[in-house]
Amino acid sequence: MLEIINLKASINKRDILNGLNLKINPGEVHAIMGPNGSGKSTLANILSGKNGYKITGDLKYKGENLKDIPVEQRAQKGIFLAFQYPLEIPGVNTNNFLKTSLNTIRKAKGEKEIDTLAFLKLVKEKAKELGIDEKILSRQLNVGFSGGEKKKNEILQMKILDPNLVILDETDSGLDIDALKTIADGVNSSRSKDKSFLVITHYQRLLDYIKPDFVHVLSSGKIIKSGSRELALELEKKGYKKIN
Amino acid sequence: MKNSNINTNQEYKYGFTTDIENVRAPKGLNENSIKFISKMKKEPKWMLDWRLKAFNRLKNLKEPNWQKPKYPKINYQDLYYYSAPKSASNKPKSLDEVDPKLIETYKKLGIPLQEQKRLSGVAVDAVFDSVSVATTYKEELTKKGIIFCSISEAIREHPELVKKYLGSVIPLTDHYFATLNSAVFTDGSFVYIPPKVKCPMELSTYFRINASETGQFERTLIIADKGSYVSYLEGCTAPMRDENQLHAANVELVALDDAEIKYSTVQNWYPGDKDGIGGIYNFVTKRGACRGRNSKISWTQVETGSAITWKYPSCILQGDNSVGEFYSIAITNNHQKADTGTKMIHLGKNTKSKIISKGISAGQADNTYRGLVDIGKKALNSRNYTQCDSLLMGNKCGAHTVPYIKNKNSTSTVEHEATTSKINDEQLYYCNQRGLNQEEAVSLIVNGFCKEVLQQLPMEFAVEAQKLVGISLEGSVG
Amino acid sequence: MIENFKISLKEIDKINLINQEDKNYRIENLEFFNKKGFPTKKEEDWKFSDLREIFSKNFKKIDINDAYPEENNFRLIQEFDHNYILLINGRLIRSDFKFEDKNKIKITGYKEENFLREKSNNPLICLNNALSNEGYNLVVEKDYKFEKVLVIYNLFNEDLSEKILNNKNKIIVNKNSELHTIEYTINRSKNKFFNNTYENVILYENAKFKNICIQAGRSEGYFHKFLNGSIKSDSKYSSFIFSSGLKFNKQDIQIDLEGKNSDCEIKSALFLNKEDHQEIKTIVNHLVPNCKSFQKIKSVLDSNAKGVYQGKIFVKDIAQKTNAYQLSKALLISENSEFDSKPELEIYADDVKCSHGSTSGNVDENSVHYLMTRGLTKKEATQLLINGFLKEIISEIKSDTIKKFVENKLEFQVYGY
Numbered sequence A: 001m002l003e004i005i006n007l008k009a010s011i012n013k014r015d016i017l018n019g020l021n022l023k024i025n026p027g028e029v030h031a032i033m034g035p036n037g038s039g040k041s042t043l044a045n046i047l048s049g050k051n052g053y054k055i056t057g058d059l060k061y062k063g064e065n066l067k068d069i070p071v072e073q074r075a076q077k078g079i080f081l082a083f084q085y086p087l088e089i090p091g092v093n094t095n096n097f098l099k100t101s102l103n104t105i106r107k108a109k110g111e112k113e114i115d116t117l118a119f120l121k122l123v124k125e126k127a128k129e130l131g132i133d134e135k136i137l138s139r140q141l142n143v144g145f146s147g148g149e150k151k152k153n154e155i156l157q158m159k160i161l162d163p164n165l166v167i168l169d170e171t172d173s174g175l176d177i178d179a180l181k182t183i184a185d186g187v188n189s190s191r192s193k194d195k196s197f198l199v200i201t202h203y204q205r206l207l208d209y210i211k212p213d214f215v216h217v218l219s220s221g222k223i224i225k226s227g228s229r230e231l232a233l234e235l236e237k238k239g240y241k242k243i244n
Numbered sequence B: 001m002k003n004s005n006i007n008t009n010q011e012y013k014y015g016f017t018t019d020i021e022n023v024r025a026p027k028g029l030n031e032n033s034i035k036f037i038s039k040m041k042k043e044p045k046w047m048l049d050w051r052l053k054a055f056n057r058l059k060n061l062k063e064p065n066w067q068k069p070k071y072p073k074i075n076y077q078d079l080y081y082y083s084a085p086k087s088a089s090n091k092p093k094s095l096d097e098v099d100p101k102l103i104e105t106y107k108k109l110g111i112p113l114q115e116q117k118r119l120s121g122v123a124v125d126a127v128f129d130s131v132s133v134a135t136t137y138k139e140e141l142t143k144k145g146i147i148f149c150s151i152s153e154a155i156r157e158h159p160e161l162v163k164k165y166l167g168s169v170i171p172l173t174d175h176y177f178a179t180l181n182s183a184v185f186t187d188g189s190f191v192y193i194p195p196k197v198k199c200p201m202e203l204s205t206y207f208r209i210n211a212s213e214t215g216q217f218e219r220t221l222i223i224a225d226k227g228s229y230v231s232y233l234e235g236c237t238a239p240m241r242d243e244n245q246l247h248a249a250n251v252e253l254v255a256l257d258d259a260e261i262k263y264s265t266v267q268n269w270y271p272g273d274k275d276g277i278g279g280i281y282n283f284v285t286k287r288g289a290c291r292g293r294n295s296k297i298s299w300t301q302v303e304t305g306s307a308i309t310w311k312y313p314s315c316i317l318q319g320d321n322s323v324g325e326f327y328s329i330a331i332t333n334n335h336q337k338a339d340t341g342t343k344m345i346h347l348g349k350n351t352k353s354k355i356i357s358k359g360i361s362a363g364q365a366d367n368t369y370r371g372l373v374d375i376g377k378k379a380l381n382s383r384n385y386t387q388c389d390s391l392l393m394g395n396k397c398g399a400h401t402v403p404y405i406k407n408k409n410s411t412s413t414v415e416h417e418a419t420t421s422k423i424n425d426e427q428l429y430y431c432n433q434r435g436l437n438q439e440e441a442v443s444l445i446v447n448g449f450c451k452e453v454l455q456q457l458p459m460e461f462a463v464e465a466q467k468l469v470g471i472s473l474e475g476s477v478g
Numbered sequence C: 001m002i003e004n005f006k007i008s009l010k011e012i013d014k015i016n017l018i019n020q021e022d023k024n025y026r027i028e029n030l031e032f033f034n035k036k037g038f039p040t041k042k043e044e045d046w047k048f049s050d051l052r053e054i055f056s057k058n059f060k061k062i063d064i065n066d067a068y069p070e071e072n073n074f075r076l077i078q079e080f081d082h083n084y085i086l087l088i089n090g091r092l093i094r095s096d097f098k099f100e101d102k103n104k105i106k107i108t109g110y111k112e113e114n115f116l117r118e119k120s121n122n123p124l125i126c127l128n129n130a131l132s133n134e135g136y137n138l139v140v141e142k143d144y145k146f147e148k149v150l151v152i153y154n155l156f157n158e159d160l161s162e163k164i165l166n167n168k169n170k171i172i173v174n175k176n177s178e179l180h181t182i183e184y185t186i187n188r189s190k191n192k193f194f195n196n197t198y199e200n201v202i203l204y205e206n207a208k209f210k211n212i213c214i215q216a217g218r219s220e221g222y223f224h225k226f227l228n229g230s231i232k233s234d235s236k237y238s239s240f241i242f243s244s245g246l247k248f249n250k251q252d253i254q255i256d257l258e259g260k261n262s263d264c265e266i267k268s269a270l271f272l273n274k275e276d277h278q279e280i281k282t283i284v285n286h287l288v289p290n291c292k293s294f295q296k297i298k299s300v301l302d303s304n305a306k307g308v309y310q311g312k313i314f315v316k317d318i319a320q321k322t323n324a325y326q327l328s329k330a331l332l333i334s335e336n337s338e339f340d341s342k343p344e345l346e347i348y349a350d351d352v353k354c355s356h357g358s359t360s361g362n363v364d365e366n367s368v369h370y371l372m373t374r375g376l377t378k379k380e381a382t383q384l385l386i387n388g389f390l391k392e393i394i395s396e397i398k399s400d401t402i403k404k405f406v407e408n409k410l411e412f413q414v415y416g417y
Ligand SMILES: Nc1ncnc2c1ncn2[C@@H]1O[C@H](COP(=O)(O)OP(=O)(O)OP(=O)(O)O)[C@@H](O)[C@H]1O
Pocket: A011, A012, A014, A016, A034, A035, A036, A037, A038, A039, A040, A041, A042, A043, A084
């Protein structure tokens, strides 16, 4: 699904990633943990195609080189990023945004556009699964949403857009215990053979719910250790300093 | 920002001309052409006298030059002041008599001129070049006592109302273009809503300039009598021509006690091509008087067309507790120039006004908000809130905010806020990550930016306006 | 004597030490002034302050001042240590830089050659160009930071009556230097006169200049000052303006941010009373990228006072990453007071953050009510609130002794004791 080979990235003359390698097969769930500022969000941004980084190395998605593919085309090809800090866009109705987004992606896949009624039905169903109050969906996108509502809204978008590679950037931070569980359920119920997940988190607790196949430790722009789910437990006990 | 594939400015959708035989006044601005207009319209003598009085005053007035957009001198002697489709010179009694070519034109414009069996019926008065060609839904309105007809007809049929109110909000000699209009206005709409009547449907006028070398000077007069309500819509288009055409309309609104008038405009005159050749000069005077207690006038405008737009829909808040509102979106692209805003003159007690202005400038365009809020000494406990936001796309365009704020009253409050910025890159990125391309993302964010104004428009108009916002900015992102 | 406020060309002959070129320049300017006269509200810049009307109401005649008497019983501020220069009717009388390295400071009186012969459309600048022959010229050499504040005593003597004074001042702060001044106006005349000043400030790279403008008490003066600042890279201009107690005062400030990372800050707290009419007009021109500007004007208007703020932010197309903000707030506390404003933005670069806000209205009723439930009278509550409203600006003065000094002056105006 995704292959990252010797990825180096810098921004504003600052090196952030220093030779990162990672391979994710279809159906796998990978977790990335690492201290603040180690480059986790940077990695997520680069995978989504954000501009402004100086990049060397290779990114391959479903066998295709991602270089030169702009953000929206990556999204249309099935890469979805749940942002660490979802943005507020004033004046733009959340439902409306979701529908536009879904339809561009469907169009790109050669599928038929969804009509308003079918769309509303879909949203209603997914929102209910996630315990999202429908009212917030007729509000402006993320404007005035609570921290948790924003995060849930990201997961709702994931469910509706039905991507192949999902990157969750600290989607668990700032959630209450129930919400954490709903989000994990949201992810678990989407797991399938042709879907892969890259879960960035600081907390082992999330990994109790979403059971990853692999756990990686990112530090100073490199993966310094990879292992199974036990690695997360070890990290929780020892902290990052003692790993190595 | 990355480069996405950029369309060149999409062709102006309404840029066709209609091949129709016209009756024209002799070229030039003089007493004879004014008499010609008056005669063609079978006007009573008092109306001709009124026109001539304006014409005499005009001789002593100068064209204003304080506004930001400058334009080459207009040769007023080189214009036709009256042009009418021949078939309309005897006004048709019903739609069946209207020239089928005209009906075809309006179909292309998407105007529901035929009385279609639609739930949300819109009564339409259509002005083609200089004359009103058809008014729909007349009977239904007449039952309620509502008068909705062309101003020419009103002059003949309802002289007492016209005499009483015409020129009562925009005086004969207000300024150059308003006076010019008073002398040569050809047609426009007239609306009278009797006391306590809520007009059951949106009233609407579509303006179309078709003939070349013709100035269009409509005059609209709307009177909402005590306790009545009306919502009025105005749309405008013109063919693409590489000459500049002058459009100098006057619109007067009068709201009596407890009456409310909502006036919405979607202005999409031909803006000129991407090098700034051609396009309409849209020099319009719009003014409303909240004459009665508790009256309300609300202006909403979406200005996307014209080479130069220059208008300030205003409210004179005379009645105690009266309310004035101004919601505006002005989009300028390529070489367009817009200088627009409002005046809120607070005279009565407890008067309130609200101004929301959204300016978007792209290409080499210039966009100015110019406004006046004046709280008089007697306007106790009055309030104004103003919010002016500008978006710039690129560094070849300009945004200018020029508010004049006068507060002579210690019990009144004035609040004004303004910002200028560009589209937020992070917001664009977020939309891109959800699969939207650059232009879709811009259109979405800009529509969000304009939301407060768009939601003031009646439904059918809002959809059209939203599309227009997107189209007007095409080719401006990169 | 000036007939209909027109000034005879002979007045120029009274100014000595000028060459022919100079004379022609002055004549040209005077002719322009005579043609235009005192500005009226028809002119955009004077829309809210019709000077001609104000003059014809208050002056029967007006003459050019030519008296510069010696000082008598002039006392220095005691509250804090300072350097000073003393001006009487605009003329530099003496200076004292006892806290500073004297090699680093140059101070002289008015010098023709210090000013470019620029053309102006502003009649008052032309009037100044035609007739000014007093003022001061201050240069701070490079790499020097002032130890103590410099107070500019601007004293007007008792005998001024129906006179016009025209002065020109220039302040240059060279590279890496710092200057802090207080312009302290003391007005002894009980009569009407008109003071018309032109000031030019140049800050070179990485220089800092801070000025506080304050008056000793109420007076019958009519003042106009045009200030032009040219700010080079990494330098910072900051100015505090406090109430003048003058009958009429217009400060017309134009700051050109010419070098990258330069910064301009203008703050004002005004309490206007009686028939006071005070206008502040600012234009900040962002001409290069990465500059900041900030204006905050707070006014309280009592009695028949009128306050005006016209502020413009201009951003040139190349001036990306500009950050400009402007705020004006006014409290109208009497029926007959008036506040007018024109906050203007003219912007040609897109990657900028520019905004302004302007509010005017009465003291917040809820706050008055709250204070009254705590036992204050309505008047006390209002005074407390307006004092707090204005103090916000004063609290930004760094030096405690100077802050206290300014506070006392302001409280005197607000409470009348
Ligand atoms: N635009 C930028 N300019 C300069 N430095 C940047 C920029 N963006 C990120 N950085 C720096 O790069 C480093 C990595 O940032 P990143 O956001 O990827 O960290 P992170 O691992 O996601 O941290 P956290 O756990 O706090 O979310 C940080 O030190 C950050 O300050």
